[in-house]
Each structure stands twice: as structure tokens, then as C-alpha cells.
Amino acid sequence: MRQLGRPPSDSTRKPTNERILVTAADLFLVKSYQEVSMDDVAEACNVTKATVYYYYKTKTRLYTEAMVGLMNRVRSKINYFLEEENSLYDQLVNIAEAYLHVATELDTERFMHSARNSLSDDQIKAIQKAEEAMYSGIEDAIREADEKGDIHTENPAFAVRAYIALVKIGLYHNADGESLFNDKENKAKQIVEFFWRSLEK
Known part of the structure; x- marks a missing residue:
């Protein structure tokens, strides 16, 4: 027998609390904190508002757990690329390509x-x-490459922030909707090539 008040779960789908978190994160990515209500989350998940409140007693708790969960998922994806048998350069290109395919x-x-x-x-x-934590794996990879003598950087923490900042620039579009890059297909590679020059010995 399920606990009194506990919403029924669907064994064929992701657990309800996880669905709520993922859906809420998507909504918060598109809208601001104020623009997203618990009703919005419930409607998008096709559950009642009471169900949302059952798992997340306040909107701030839902927001916090949704954002932390999102960043943990991104961290797992980044670490997946870093575990591939590629050079650090290629790993950074793959991470950049994946990031640039994210709409927000x-x-x-x-x-x-x-x-x-x-x-x-x-x-x-x-x-x-x-x-x-989301970017700690990249920092560790840069530090390891520096220690091996493959690259040179005085500050791996700064290097990873510089890399992320450059990748974010790849999402920029001007008022006419034009990208900074003529060759959009190779945008990630152009960004990493620019970044890589700062690491060359």
C-alpha cells in the first residue's frame, strides 16, 4: 500500500519527482523565476499542483533542486566527453559542440x-x-595536460572559465539574428582553436 497522500507512480516512466524537476528546469531556462508558477509546472507535467507541492514544499526549493539537477546532468555529459579516448583538444571541441546545440x-x-x-x-x-562542480572535470583535464607538459597554463581554474566564456560567445546573435561566425558548422572548432592558442607552450 502506498503512503497516504503520496501521488501514484508510473513504473513505465521516470519517477514523478524527477519529471517535475526536469520539466521545471526547462521552464526556468525559458522564463524567469517570477514568470514560472507551480501551476505552470503542474500543467506541463500533467499532474496536479498538490502533487508538485507534495515533492517540493516551496517554489524556491523546486527552483534550487531543478537548477542543481540540471547542472549535475550537464556535468555528467561533460565527463562523458572527457572520458573518451581523444586528445584534450578534441574533447573540448566535442563539449563545445554539445553546448552550442543547447538552445539556452x-x-x-x-x-x-x-x-x-x-x-x-x-x-x-x-x-x-x-x-x-559542473566544470570541475574540464579544470582537472587542463591541469593534468599542463602537468604532462602538453599545454601550459599558470591557472587551470582561470583557463576553464575562459573556455566556457568563449563557448558562450558562440551563442551570441546580433539584432538581425546573425551569428559572429560565417562557418556555423565549425563554430566549436574555431572557438577551441582560439582558446588553444592561450595554452600553447
Whole structure:
């Protein structure tokens, strides 16, 4: 017998709480914190608002767990590319290509801008730590390559932030919707080539 008040689960699908988190993250990516209501999340998940509140007692908790979960999924994808038997250069190109296929920029500061006044210090810190962890694998790979003498950098932490900043620039479009890159198919490679020059010995 299921616990009293617990929404029924569907064994053929992802658990309800996980579906809520993934759906909420998608909504928060497109809209601001204020623009997304618990009703919106419930409707998008095809569940009742009571079900959403059963798993996530407050909107701030839902927001925090949705953002942390999203960044954990991105971290897993990044680590997947880093585990491939490729050079660091090729791994960085693959990561950049995957990032550039995501419709919305993964920018923690943008995420939290509209939510910051609602989130607790602990919630803000949890999101920030998830972002740091999201890119930790790249930092470790850059540090290892530096120690092997394959590249040179004085500051791997700075190098990974510079790399991510350059990849984000790849999402930029001007007022006419034009990209900075004429060769859109090789955009990731152009970005990594530019970044790689800063690591050459």
C-alpha cells in the first residue's frame, strides 16, 4: 500500500519527482523565476499542483533542486566527453559542440538574477557549488595536460572559465539574428582553436 497522500507512480516512466524537476528546469531556462508558477509546472507535467507541492514544499526549493539537477546532468555529459579516448583538444571541441546545440545559455548568474531575493543563502550557495562542480572535470583535464607538459597554463581554474566564456560567445546573435561566425558548422572548432592558442607552450 502506498503512503497516504503520496501521488501514484508510473513504473513505465521516470519517477514523478524527477519529471517535475526536469520539466521545471526547462521552464526556468525559458522564463524567469517570477514568470514560472507551480501551476505552470503542474500543467506541463500533467499532474496536479498538490502533487508538485507534495515533492517540493516551496517554489524556491523546486527552483534550487531543478537548477542543481540540471547542472549535475550537464556535468555528467561533460565527463562523458572527457572520458573518451581523444586528445584534450578534441574533447573540448566535442563539449563545445554539445553546448552550442543547447538552445539556452547555462548561466548561473542569469538564472539567479530574478530569484536571488527569494532564495536563501544556502540555496544560492547550493546552485553556485553545482556550477563549480559542473566544470570541475574540464579544470582537472587542463591541469593534468599542463602537468604532462602538453599545454601550459599558470591557472587551470582561470583557463576553464575562459573556455566556457568563449563557448558562450558562440551563442551570441546580433539584432538581425546573425551569428559572429560565417562557418556555423565549425563554430566549436574555431572557438577551441582560439582558446588553444592561450595554452600553447
